[in-house]
Amino acid sequence: MIDRTIAPQFNVVEEVRLLQPEHEVLQNGVDLFVFNSGEQDLVKIEWVFQNLNTEDLHLPLLNIALAGMFLEGTKQYASAEIAEKVDFYGAFLQPEYSFDHTSLTLYALNKHVEKLLPIVKSVLTESIFPESELNTYVRNNKQNLSVSLKKNDFVARRVFNKTIFDSNRYAYSPEIEDYDRLERSDILKLYQHQINAGNCTIFISGRVTNQIHQTVRKIFGDQWDARPLDQTQQRMVDKGSQKGNLILIERPDALQSAIRVGYQTINRKHPDFSSLQLLNTILGGYFGSRLMSNIREEKGFTYGIGSGIASLKYGAFFTIATEVGVGVTNATLVEIEKEIDRLRNEPIPIEELNLVKNYVNGAFLGSLENVFSHVDKFKNVHFVGLDLTYYNRHLQIVKSSTPETIMNTANKYLDYNNMIKVVVGKMVG
């Protein structure tokens, strides 16, 4: 008979191997990174463009519209033709807008890639953003947004970002009426400036054949001229003077309140970032975290609660997010404060710390499941000016952390009183 009360022996993950990409600067100055690995005959190709000008609050809306209308027509191909070709070749072509970047990503089987690249080239170099497509875009997005604005969680996230970032582009989320201000000429102007070889980084991953590599080099290097770029207004965002207000947006018929608690913090470039990440994991970064154990598993206030750090190019923020029954809204805030204070005032039991360290290592290994995830890891560091050695340092810092370093980090970076609290729902009881 086996003794089922005793856990099997286990091993600690000691080594994590990261895929080092092949790097090459194309003739026009484009950085090309190639991650050649994988069993399937497919590739993912990403064209990534930095969002420019951190101060201009009009730009995010234009950036959102640019990404939203990226595939709506070029000099050569109408919107319908682009859609037809992408679908026919079983591919996925996805524009995306994020805080720092606007990108276009192609997923395709190798046998079809070469037929798709000329379309991508046309999208990147000769999009026309037709007026009629803009009207469709505006009409549909206004309607979609009106639905999203009924979701408490969606509203809480917007209000939170706006409050902590205040007067820079990270603060912005579109209002319905903003869409009416969209002008085709403004989008075109941004497109011509930003979607430019001089502002482009390309990542290819998967089973990258020589032929695909060559074609990309030719079409997006030799045959694509770079234009100069105005980067004068790129700077870290202002931290401002943050006082921990509570912002309540009443929803009289709410059954649950959406809660966001947090503020601006350090980004990945800061030497304390890894320690803060470890601390975040303990607080709300995994299923067994303090917040989950207390607020879900012990008290049953919520289906889920978590915390996270978003590291941006010119800033960062820490946030706790949950949706709880309206009757326990206040009680949840009290418990969040307690858990933060506990991290500041009491050393973490060594057993819990060791568990979290092992969990972090395992999760790190698990986050490298396939070649695409290696690219994501690389991008995380590359775009803030770091390289892959960051991860070795990161894992070392995690390994050498002690209850004292955790407590110091908590006292330095987690201060409930100064955090912004956003509640969308009701404060009763």
Added chain:
Amino acid sequence: MVKYERFTLNNGLRVLVHEDKSTPMAVLNILYDVGARDEEPDKTGFAHLFEHLMFGGSVNIPQFDLPLQRVGGESNAFTSNDITNYYITLPAINLETAFWLESDRMLSLAFSEKSLETQKQVVSEEFKQRYLNQPYGDVWLKLRPLAYKQHPYKWATIGKEISHIELASIQDVKDFFKKHYTPQNAILVIAGDVDVSVVKDLAQKWFGSISSGTKYIRNLEAEPKQLEARREVVTANVPVNSLYMAFHMSDRRSKDYYTCDLISDILSRGNSSRLYRRLVKEQSLFSEINAYLLGSLDNGLFIVEGKPLPGTTMELAENAVWEQLRDLQNTPVLGYELEKVKNKIESTMVFAEMSILDKAMNLAYFELLGNADMLNDEVVKYLNVSPEDIQKTAQQIFQLENSSTLFYLAS
């Protein structure tokens, strides 16, 4: 192509192993052949509540997640109307921990009152978060009972109402466990950086001694053929009207399933699809519109849902959808269009092979369907669908008397 080996333990537990040495990770996925369709009509939502309790400690291990996290692993699960599926992802070097944990909760749960009380609350909050506190969140609580009158698909996985969850007792939990959580009702899949021979030993060591239990024989009430069109109008605090149309279709194992899936792709997969092209872009009637299958094991539903733009009346919106459905009935699709949706199926299948978790879940699901080999035959089944099949199936299912239409109106 997903290669695997299969063996069965003496207690009836089926085990499948897929070796993939390109990852340092392993997955242990276990599918229990029980879902919301197996619930009593006055105890709905129970299969899903039970899934939560599976994380509340087992007979020899007081806490499930803690020891797993200690070895760098993670776990989760989902419940559908058909199945309950649990999975563990962890560094392959610690695979045995997954066997230890998963086998102990098959052996017996701790049946803790505290865990039951907490999870009843957590699931009530989940009910609110996903179904009641979201615009259109309760649509499935309305549409299912409109389309199904007899078959237990008439209730959603979360349950008919929160009170059913609140009434669950520890005896209900014990009965459910005994009835459904046996080796005979489960399919275990191990995938990733593992060796078949090692898995065989581990499976025998940890699961081999669990008693086989009684095989659960499912005997569900079949849904009678729908004979007349059904309609319902709901008014709620939403900003935009929404249209839902449901048509009865075949079960998951039939040839027709693949035809229906391709029809839904022709209608709404990708920006070149018919509904998007014609009703969103060309006619500007909808801001968004989708067609999809619920994908259930027993006779399923083909759904069309869309949000008409402010200038579009519900009648106009509904007629516009019917016009597109009739087009499929009256005019055979061109070879080109059919090839297009088949190409998308092909590439989706290849991309799915990049994830060991996806592969493990798929192997378990197709083994439940009859044989895991079917996973590798899927593409061929899609390729075999002809324009005539599309036309014939469209004619069969897109009939008024086979439809349930829900107008979800802004108040």
